[in-house]
Amino acid sequence: MIVDDEEGPRQSLRIVFKELYDVVMADSGPAALALARSRRVDAAVLDIRMSGMSGTELLAQLKQLDPRIEVVMLTAYETVETARQAIRFGACDYLTKPFEISGIRDAVENAIQRRQLADAMVEGTRRLQELQEALRDQQLKGELARSQNEIYASVMHDIGSPLTAVSVLLEMVNADLAATRGGGQSPSVRDQLQRVGQQVSRCLEISRRYLNYARDRGTGTDSVRINQALADTRELLRSHPHARRHRLEVGLMPADLAIHMNGTDLVQSLMNLAINAFQASPDPLVVSVSANYHPQPLPAALMTDTPRTRFLVREVFLNQPPLVAIHVQDTGPGISERHLDKIFDSYFTTKPTGEGTGLGLAIVRRLVGNAKGAIRVETVSGVGTTFSLYLPVREV
Ligand SMILES: Nc1ncnc2c1ncn2[C@@H]1O[C@H](COP(=O)(O)OP(=O)(O)OP(=O)(O)O)[C@@H](O)[C@H]1O
Ligand SMILES: [Mg+2]
Numbered sequence: 325m326i327v328d329d330e331e332g333p334r335q336s337l338r339i340v341f342k343e344l345y346d347v348v349m350a351d352s353g354p355a356a357l358a359l360a361r362s363r364r365v366d367a368a369v370l371d372i373r374m375s376g377m378s379g380t381e382l383l384a385q386l387k388q389l390d391p392r393i394e395v396v397m398l399t400a401y402e403t404v405e406t407a408r409q410a411i412r413f414g415a416c417d418y419l420t421k422p423f424e425i426s427g428i429r430d431a432v433e434n435a436i437q438r439r440q441l442a443d444a445m446v447e448g449t450r451r452l453q454e455l456q457e458a459l460r461d462q463q464l465k466g467e468l469a470r471s472q473n474e475i476y477a478s479v480m481h482d483i484g485s486p487l488t489a490v491s492v493l494l495e496m497v498n499a500d501l502a503a504t505r506g507g508g509q510s511p512s513v514r515d516q517l518q519r520v521g522q523q524v525s526r527c528l529e530i531s532r533r534y535l536n537y538a539r540d541r542g543t544g545t546d547s548v549r550i551n552q553a554l555a556d557t558r559e560l561l562r563s564h565p566h567a568r569r570h571r572l573e574v575g576l577m578p579a580d581l582a583i584h585m586n587g588t589d590l591v592q593s594l595m596n597l598a599i600n601a602f603q604a605s606p607d608p609l610v611v612s613v614s615a616n617y618h619p620q621p622l623p624a625a626l627m628t629d630t631p632r633t634r635f636l637v638r639e640v641f642l643n644q645p646p647l648v649a650i651h652v653q654d655t656g657p658g659i660s661e662r663h664l665d666k667i668f669d670s671y672f673t674t675k676p677t678g679e680g681t682g683l684g685l686a687i688v689r690r691l692v693g694n695a696k697g698a699i700r701v702e703t704v705s706g707v708g709t710t711f712s713l714y715l716p717v718r719e720v
Pocket of ligand 2: 596599600680683684685
């Protein structure tokens with residue numbers, strides 16, 4: 325903004341700056357203030373000696389209106405002392421008349437740069453505040469997660485005792501059966517009892533894992549062989565009530581590999597994924613579980629979200645080959661795009677009350693994250709859904 329009560333200097337300044345900036349002009353202090361109120365002014369060149377409101381007075385009022393307006397004062401030689409005073413009021417520079425074009429250009433450029441810097445600082449402070457708020461949010465979430473952990477831990481702990489009792493009772497039943505009629509009980513009863521025993525052990529193992537997790541005692545050296553985990557998953561799902569009506573296909577790896585993950589965690593993750601798939605439709609579906617070897621890091625294309633795909637847990641994923649991908653694929657109805665962002669949230673469920681807790685995928689996310697792995701989900705409406713777990717290989 326150029327402010328001078330004389331037409332001549334105003335026009336010559338306009339000519340100097342019209343190619344460089346968006347220039348507006350005012351012929352008096354009040355006109356300049358009205359302009360500054362109605363539009364954004366980054367910098368102003370003010371003549372000091374004007375009839376009515378002086379340049380110095382205008383400077384003070386402009387700064388009051390918007391302290392970020394940078395002001396260059398123009399002055400005749402005899403008022404240099406006034407101009408120096410103006411600097412104390414917050415002007416960024418002063419030039420004596422008649423001025424050199426290069427001098428006034430530099431002064432204005434400098435003023436604009438100061439303005440940009442000030443804007444950047446305001447923006448920086450705003451971002452900082454935002455970040456601080458986000459941090460506070462995070463801390464709150466952390467506290468919430470910690471109290472949730474305590475709840476999980478006490479539930480797991482309390483469930484542990486009756487489970488241990490069940491397991492002891494099972495042993496006694498087994499012993500009694502073996503004693504009656506010389507151990508000749510029907511093979512199917514023996515088989516079923518053995519399976520009950522396995523499930524109880526699994527429950528005990530899960531509760532032990534939860535307790536360890538809640539106590540933050542990571543068992544860093546865990547590893548599991550993929551084919552063992554796949555075979556266990558197949559065995560556990562074989563007689564699972566949700567698997568009825570559906571077909572399960574489990575493909576073992578041609579060359580077995582071990583990965584850095586606790587075996588129970590992996591089986592539990594695969595079970596949660598497969599059971600979700602079985603629950604996706606009352607109509608018969610095919611659910612297949614398979615694994616393949618990735619000698620290279622995952623390509624960025626696989627890690628980019630699209631309306632039908634999500635990739636998580638990016639923050640912890642070590643994309644260091646070799647990796648193994650384990651896929652749980654179903655021919656179900658798919659997941660709607662509007663749910664895709666929420667399915668891994670704790671307590672998100674589309675199932676009727678009492679049927680789903682909405683914790684299954686949140687648990688998978690946590691267990692895979694603990695193993696520094698990643699999860700990718702791809703879903704196509706009416707065609708099916710594939711969950712893929714990418715996990716670091718321990719040995720080939
Ligand atoms: N294979 C799938 N096909 C279609 N929808 C799925 C599939 N897997 C998950 N979902 C959706 O994701 C939601 C969240 O799954 P999650 O396992 O976290 O909870 P849940 O299965 O509802 O409850 P819970 O696992 O505690 O019994 C499900 O309610 C379902 O809407
Ligand atoms: Mg589930």
